[in-house]
Amino acid sequence: MSRTTRRRIGLVAVGATAGLVLAGCGGGDINSAGGGSSSGGAKCGTFNIAVNPWVGYEADAYVVGYVAKTKLGCDVKYTNVKEEIAWQGMNAGTVDTVLENWGHPDLVKKYITQAKTVEDAGQTGNIGVIGWYVPPWLATAHPDILNWQNLNKYANNFKTSESGGKGQLLDGDPSYVTNDEALVTNLKLNFKVVYAGSETALITAFRQAEKNKTWLIGYFYEPQWFLSEVPLKKVSLPKYTEGCDAVASKIACDYPEYKLNKLISVKFANSGSPAVGLVKNFNWTNDDQNLVAKYIAGDNMKPEDAAKKWVDANQDKINAWIK
Amino acid sequence: MTATATDAAAPAPDQGPGPTLEEQPIVEYKNRRIPLKLAIIAAVWVLGWLLLRGKMTLSLPYAELNGFMNWLNDVSDKVGDWQQTNFFFHTVLGNIVTFINDVVAWLQKMLSTPPGARPTPEIGWLGVTAILGWVAFAVAGWRSTILVVVTLLLFNVLDIWTDGIDLLIVTGLSVLVSVAIGLPLGIWMARRKRVSAFFTPILDIMQTMPSFAYLAPLALFFGIGPACAIVITLIYALPPVARITEHAIHGVSESTVEASRSLGVTKGQLLRRVQLPMARRTIVVGINQCTLAALAMATVTALVNGPGLGQDVIQALQALNVGDAFVAGSGIVLAAIMLDRTTTAASERAERAARRGSGSTLAPRTRQLLLLGTAVVALVLAYLSHLYLWAAQWPDKATIGSDVSSWINDATNWVVNTFDVITSFVKNVVSYGLLNPLQSLFSNVPWWLMAAVLLSVAATLGGRRALAATAICGAIILGTGLWYDSMQTLAMTIVATVLTMVVAIVLGVAMGRSGRADLVVRPVLDTFQTIPSFVYLVPALALFGASRFTAIVAGVLYAFPVATKLVADGIRGVSETTLEATRSVGTTTWQTITKVQVPMARPGLILATNQGLLYVLSIVVIGGLVGAGSLGYFVVAGFSQQNLFGKGFAAAIAITAIGVMLDRIMRYAAARQE
Numbered sequence: 001m002s003r004t005t006r007r008r009i010g011l012v013a014v015g016a017t018a019g020l021v022l023a024g025c026g027g028g029d030i031n032s033a034g035g036g037s038s039s040g041g042a043k044c045g046t047f048n049i050a051v052n053p054w055v056g057y058e059a060d061a062y063v064v065g066y067v068a069k070t071k072l073g074c075d076v077k078y079t080n081v082k083e084e085i086a087w088q089g090m091n092a093g094t095v096d097t098v099l100e101n102w103g104h105p106d107l108v109k110k111y112i113t114q115a116k117t118v119e120d121a122g123q124t125g126n127i128g129v130i131g132w133y134v135p136p137w138l139a140t141a142h143p144d145i146l147n148w149q150n151l152n153k154y155a156n157n158f159k160t161s162e163s164g165g166k167g168q169l170l171d172g173d174p175s176y177v178t179n180d181e182a183l184v185t186n187l188k189l190n191f192k193v194v195y196a197g198s199e200t201a202l203i204t205a206f207r208q209a210e211k212n213k214t215w216l217i218g219y220f221y222e223p224q225w226f227l228s229e230v231p232l233k234k235v236s237l238p239k240y241t242e243g244c245d246a247v248a249s250k251i252a253c254d255y256p257e258y259k260l261n262k263l264i265s266v267k268f269a270n271s272g273s274p275a276v277g278l279v280k281n282f283n284w285t286n287d288d289q290n291l292v293a294k295y296i297a298g299d300n301m302k303p304e305d306a307a308k309k310w311v312d313a314n315q316d317k318i319n320a321w322i323k
Numbered sequence: 324m325t326a327t328a329t330d331a332a333a334p335a336p337d338q339g340p341g342p343t344l345e346e347q348p349i350v351e352y353k354n355r356r357i358p359l360k361l362a363i364i365a366a367v368w369v370l371g372w373l374l375l376r377g378k379m380t381l382s383l384p385y386a387e388l389n390g391f392m393n394w395l396n397d398v399s400d401k402v403g404d405w406q407q408t409n410f411f412f413h414t415v416l417g418n419i420v421t422f423i424n425d426v427v428a429w430l431q432k433m434l435s436t437p438p439g440a441r442p443t444p445e446i447g448w449l450g451v452t453a454i455l456g457w458v459a460f461a462v463a464g465w466r467s468t469i470l471v472v473v474t475l476l477l478f479n480v481l482d483i484w485t486d487g488i489d490l491l492i493v494t495g496l497s498v499l500v501s502v503a504i505g506l507p508l509g510i511w512m513a514r515r516k517r518v519s520a521f522f523t524p525i526l527d528i529m530q531t532m533p534s535f536a537y538l539a540p541l542a543l544f545f546g547i548g549p550a551c552a553i554v555i556t557l558i559y560a561l562p563p564v565a566r567i568t569e570h571a572i573h574g575v576s577e578s579t580v581e582a583s584r585s586l587g588v589t590k591g592q593l594l595r596r597v598q599l600p601m602a603r604r605t606i607v608v609g610i611n612q613c614t615l616a617a618l619a620m621a622t623v624t625a626l627v628n629g630p631g632l633g634q635d636v637i638q639a640l641q642a643l644n645v646g647d648a649f650v651a652g653s654g655i656v657l658a659a660i661m662l663d664r665t666t667t668a669a670s671e672r673a674e675r676a677a678r679r680g681s682g683s684t685l686a687p688r689t690r691q692l693l694l695l696g697t698a699v700v701a702l703v704l705a706y707l708s709h710l711y712l713w714a715a716q717w718p719d720k721a722t723i724g725s726d727v728s729s730w731i732n733d734a735t736n737w738v739v740n741t742f743d744v745i746t747s748f749v750k751n752v753v754s755y756g757l758l759n760p761l762q763s764l765f766s767n768v769p770w771w772l773m774a775a776v777l778l779s780v781a782a783t784l785g786g787r788r789a790l791a792a793t794a795i796c797g798a799i800i801l802g803t804g805l806w807y808d809s810m811q812t813l814a815m816t817i818v819a820t821v822l823t824m825v826v827a828i829v830l831g832v833a834m835g836r837s838g839r840a841d842l843v844v845r846p847v848l849d850t851f852q853t854i855p856s857f858v859y860l861v862p863a864l865a866l867f868g869a870s871r872f873t874a875i876v877a878g879v880l881y882a883f884p885v886a887t888k889l890v891a892d893g894i895r896g897v898s899e900t901t902l903e904a905t906r907s908v909g910t911t912t913w914q915t916i917t918k919v920q921v922p923m924a925r926p927g928l929i930l931a932t933n934q935g936l937l938y939v940l941s942i943v944v945i946g947g948l949v950g951a952g953s954l955g956y957f958v959v960a961g962f963s964q965q966n967l968f969g970k971g972f973a974a975a976i977a978i979t980a981i982g983v984m985l986d987r988i989m990r991y992a993a994a995r996q997e
């Protein structure tokens with residue numbers, strides 16, 4: 001390396017560092033110019049909310065986050081991760097709360113029962129439903145399709161290039177609980193499960209099917225913002241009874257209803273932060289969540305703005321959360 | 324991007340500039356019996372398929388795990404326990420992680436994210452732009468300064484400042500660490516053959532193993548956030564630095580080294596005074612490749628909450644908001660163009676400096692004064708942006724991010740609504756006509772027959788060494804227990820590669836023959852090479868449905884830029900005298916292309932196919948997100964559900980084995996023909 005180059009690199013480094021330091025030490029004039037966006041923040045401190053990758057969850061997270069920021073003065077941080085990673089984060093103490101948990105018995109056992117680093121923080125008020133859905137036009141044109149016993153009659157219509165001569169049953173994001181392969185086998189349906197691989201793929205498929213009036217049956221769930229755009233109809237499977245899903249390969253019944261709950265890291269629960277109470281009291285309906293989710297996904301609002309809009313219109317509910 | 328950047332972000336074992344073509348006779352098969360042998364293999368294969376279809380295919384149902392996968396699950400659990408109990412993981416690693424996260428948090432506070440009560444970062448946009456512009460001036464020249472300033476202004480205009488700067492912070496730190504490790508490693512590899520032999524396969528695996536497979540365990544060790552994001556980026560971005568450094572030091576001519584030795588310099592002096600300065604230009608190319616590879620990881624790191632524009636892309640995808648995804652994606656493209664051109668300019672200057680002793684046309688003294696003066700200006704601007712709101716906060720009225728987003732959404736809707744019937748017809752034709760039969764041929768025959776086909780094809784094309792590589796990789800695939808799915812993925816990869824090459828040859832020939840075509844097509848190629856595939860997944864899904872064909876489309880879109888650039892390079896390499904000669908005997912344009920240019924550019928075409936194939940394989944996982952099933956889907960599932968981790972990891976191993984196998988067959992086949 002020639003001497004000039006070395007000197008030049010030295011200059012660059014000195015210049016850049018000096019710039020940062022100089023600016024860092026300068027006065028706080030700009031603070032008085034624009035400040036006041038958050039009030040205090042001393043009492044609450046940092047509040048880390050995990051954001052799992054579906055819009056309904058985003059609605060939960062940003063509404064709670066907005067309330068925590070504006071009413072409790074917390075410094076809210078959103079951590080965008082999948083469910084399992086979020087549990088790992090609560091275990092490590094880098095995530096404070098998960099606001100919508102769909103069961104996950106394996107993780108409950110690992111982190112709540114065994115490691116005792118995570119605890120249940122009560123229900124969100126949302127009821128999770130999983131099942132097989134068809135686009136509304138199909139339910140209107142062939143109402144008997146909503147009963148699983150008639151599915152074989154229509155199997156040919158559901159054929160696609162992906163389903164190897166059988167009817168196609170489209171599954172979505174692998175994060176979600178699915179018994180569909182066992183169901184197809186045990187209910188003796190002439191269908192093949194095709195893995196779309198992501199929620200995005202699943203929603204796009206349903207959207208196109210409704211628009212072009214094409215045949216489609218697939219795995220879906222509520223609450224979900226997309227249902228306010230296209231109200232998919234649920235196909236009834238043999239009724240769920242306690243324990244009918246005990247052996248995975250023998251399952252021949254519908255999915256159970258999930259009472260969705262919140263989780264909180266033990267470390268955070270013992271921290272005395274006022275946000276702990278907020279998380280425990282947070283409770284709303286499927287309609288509430290769908291509305292905020294629709295603001296985000298349907299109307300393309302920023303999550304913060306969507307949360308503000310809902311919070312401003314629902315002060316009574318908020319007051320019950322922060323009492 | 325410049326020709327040197329063709330294999331940006333590539334899982335490319337071949338680095339360095341493509342072969343230059345001198346006049347060569349039209350290449351003939353040395354062994355005329357090869358086509359005959361291949362025909363016999365194909366006949367046996369089809370016969371076997373007809374007779375033994377569906378038998379011993381080793382297919383494994385979705386939720387079923389084998390012993391190897393369960394063992395991987397156990398390993399992952401054990402390693403998870405260490406994180407809690409083992410001193411090294413808990414304390415040593417913990418402190419490193421905290422340190423990295425603190426550095427990132429400090430840089431964010433300074434440059435991108437308003438800390439606490441302040442409405443703006445410590446240095447506002449004006450200051451950041453001035454400082455980065457000055458750095459570009461110092462290392463690369465004033466043209467780069469203009470590029471940097473324009474890019475950063477566009478970040479403001481598109482309303483992606485915070486995440487755009489975060490992206491630069493994470494990329495910058497990753498590149499810094501990559502160079503700090505990769506440069507010495509490359510030097511070491513260049514000096515000792517054994518070291519090189521040991522690290523080369525490791526670097527291969529680092530580049531071809533899909534990062535989804537190890538995302539969850541890494542997040543366990545490095546926590547959620549910047550430190551983990553940097554480690555993930557490092558794994559992918561480090562190999563180009565090490566490889567190209569090794570290549571560069573080897574490239575210093577033997578006579579120069581001999582001459583220096585005869586003057587009695589020590590090994591250290593030789594390295595510092597001779598080899599490094601002479602290899603400097605190529606090493607900077609390595610840093611350029613490293614930078615682009617780092618940017619390619621932006622969306623993946625967002626999955627473990629790595630800061631940057633990748634997060635916006637992922638979030639927009641959840642809401643199916645193509646417009647927002649596009650705006651964030653173009654931020655990544657802008658960053659890539661800026662960093663690529665700046666590092667390339669820096670490398671050119673380094674070359675001039677090596678030749679003349681100074682990279683600048685100015686006298687050293689004048690240049691130093693100029694640098695000092697502009698530094699003062701930059702610092703003053705930085706200070707102003709610390710003090711005054713006008714220099715720190717970009718006015719909302721001067722942003723067009725949301726307008727661009729809604730235009731894109733409208734345009735996408737129009738395209739989808741107008742063409743979706745035609746495109747789904749195309750999907751069906753390709754799926755029923757080509758994909759289904761081919762996949763059946765690959766995966767629905769007994770595994771031993773397919774293995775025999777692969778081995779004999781490898782032996783016929785590439786000889787003994789290709790046979791050995793195929794045997795090893797085949798055994799690994801068999802060992803993962805995912806033979807059936809691997810063969811399905813292999814068939815899809817081959818279809819995607821064929822389509823890629825069709826596009827690449829058409830565009831590449833046009834570019835190679837006409838400078839104007841090159842001028843028009845090259846920016847398109849640059850864009851597709853750097854824009855995250857997530858951006859165009861939603862329209863692709865709407866047009867082609869959740870299907871294997873959509874995965875193939877995504878693969879082609881990602882792979883065709885590299886392949887096209889290499890084809891164009893090959894075509895351009897055909898010597899002018901040969902072309903003159905053919906023209907003088909009155910051949911038509913079509914004849915010139917098919918009889919002279921394409922055959923003579925064969926080495927370039929082979930390299931392009933090789934790269935195209937590896938690029939296609941590198942996004943098999945993305946295919947899993949849009950309905951491709953098979954290996955890609957298992958890797959995604961393994962990342963999402965801990966009881967499927969083992970299966971996902973096994974699938975990732977199989978993908979890597981397929982990549983290495985195909986690469987070796989092609990390389991040895993090409994070497995045999997020369």
